[in-house]
Amino acid sequence: MKKIIFKIGQFPHLSETFILAQIITAIKCGYNVRLLIGELLDFETSKQVDLIKKYEIEEKIIIEDYRIPKNKIVRLLKWFFILASNFKNIKPIRNFHKENTKFSLTWLFQWVFYHQFNEVDIFHTQYGTNSKPLDILKRTGFKPAVLVTFHGHDAFFPINGFIPNNGYYDNLFVYGNLITANTTYLADKIIELGCPKELLSIVPVGVDTRFFYPNNETRTHKTLKLITVGRLDKVKGHHFCIEAVAQLINKGIDVSLTIIGEGSERGNLENLIEQYKLQGKIFMKGTKSQIEVRKELWEHDLYLLTAVALPDGRRETQGLATIEAQACGLPVIVYDSGGVKYTLEDGVSGFVCNEFDMIEVCNKIMEFIENPSLLMDMGKEAVIFVNENYSQFKIDEKWKIIYNQLCNEK
Template sequence: MKRILFKIQKFPQLSETFIVNQMVIAIKLGYEVRILTEEICDINQNANQEIFEEFGLKEKLILEDYEIPVTKLRRTLKAVGLILKRPDLLGAFLKFYHNCDRKGFLPIYQFYFYTSFYNYDIIHIQFGTNKSPVDVLKKTGFLKSRIITSFHGHDLHFPINNMIPAKGYYDDLFKIADILVCNTPFLKRKLKVLNAPEQKIRIVPVTVNTRYFKPVVESTKKNDEVKLITIGRLDELKGQAYGIKAVDILIKKGLNVKYILAGTGEYQEKLKKLVGDLGLNQSVYFKGRVSQSQVCRLLQESDIFLMTSVTNDVGMQESQGLVTAEAQACGLPIVAFDTGGVKYTLINGKTGFLCKEKDLKDFSSKIEMLIKDSVLREEMGINARKFIEEEYSEVSVMDKWKEIYG
């Protein structure tokens, strides 16, 4: 059985269902999966509890802890001991050390820690920012594994986290990686701007479990009330304030709408204040953190999904937006701003509407159209389900990953 090592900084992150889904695909393809992470988050708080239990992901975790002693003397003694224990690796280590940007004790501990992963068939790096020290280990010939790197969005917006400049940051990774994966043509363009070799780039959309996310057979929706919903982190990039302001416009026109916001984040109090200032406390509801089963149920109980993501103040944009696909899988039409890679996740005029970014008049008018025309709403919902089954279902992307993993 071939082995895949997934490398990620923190796992499991609350908002990164797509990472979990990717690991499940590898397991279903018959690979032995291990997950190398710098920090193990509280699994009990994660929205993917059911998946963790079903596929035993907790037992596959490996903590990337170099166990570097606190005092300089102990660090020195342990480092010398590591080197003397494996004299056969001295040449490989010296080559690695010479190519490292950082010197001192860290490269010593990194190198000998990674000797445990020498025999993995594939190392799949999730987010380009988690490349170190794999890129140098591969560059110097120590690692023989095939290297696959998935870019998801923020890892291509420089300066990354307002700290990392673009100056050659991915040069080694682009040279040594066998395949560079992104989820939309939007991210492919960003990779090419950074001089990534086009022949290495593969576009694979984030998959949706269409057997789980599906329309309800018997609807419990009220005929006189239209439920709008947005799911995601409560922050500037996700743009929930535009959804709230659109609801204000709709209610002032006399339309009977209810707006659900699911998720948590740094903008929560700010958004609640906006709701209060607009007098929308009886129309906008905050659900807080929700599990995957709760996400599914909320979507099934709703009528229209509002994809409110916009460009934030540092220029970041949504790369795809998994929840947009999940909503369409549940038979919901989408109203979204045309930003980043969002346009690739729906068919404008058929499964939903794309609106000019941050244009509240356009955004609210498209929502109003769907509210007033239940036939159009149902037709778009049917189209949406079919679109996701054809383009984003596990079955539709399984062959692509089978080819990539090779």
């Protein structure tokens, strides 16, 4: 069996269901899959426990531990022992040390740790920031194909507020085998960083349309029920949803809003809801499992995503929840921010509004109130759009082709 190692910073991570979906794709394609994890989190806190157990993910985990002794003397003695034991590999070891900015005993421990995987077929790294030290190893003769999937924040410097762009991805863009992005928007950002176009491929994050599908129940409630799903982060722009609902209710329009997710913005959003006295119209329900999210989508009419640019220019690069909502038969209204517009067909499965233009959002919501049949018509088109462009089956086929090509080129 061909071997793939997924290199991931943290696992399992609450907000990254798409990474687990990617791992399952490789398993279904028949690959011998392992996960190289920097930090292992508590499995019981994951909303994907059933899938983790079903695919025996826990048994596939390798912790990225270089086993460096804390005692300086023991560390030095072990360093000399390892160097002597790997003397036949002295050239690649020397080259690896030369590529790092300054001498450190750590580099040898790191090289030896990764050398055990030298016969693996593919390293599939999630997030560009996790591509270290694979980029340098690849430059110095590492055999596995190095595939790196960017997801968003990893293309905006300073990354995480402190990583500067001082040639950070230079080795990756020269010696990596393939870079993938989820939308044209993110691909363009990566190209701006110096990635050759021929090294880059666009593969969206897909949705399991066997799980997310319309329930086809007749709508009986009079209130237009809006919903948005995602971590409570400024980039998601939840406060615009709240402002829109406040304006509509002030005009006597019968609407409600459900917000699903957790994050640093929760306090600010709760204060805004209290300020507008909308406790009985806007409901913050915290984090939900996929089954719970699907149930909520089935009970609502229209999906909102008012994501906006952050001060550093970072924007939402795709948006998975908009696709899940459409798969469940909900039209969507979004801001034209980042790669979000690629997740719907404007005027067919939903509406794309100018970024920050809350009046336009309110006007589009009013179109559904004035023409209730639009909910059903656009909802049907939304299901068709997702099945044709974002179904996990079609995305899996793209990954199967990519993996096979990388194995053949290795």
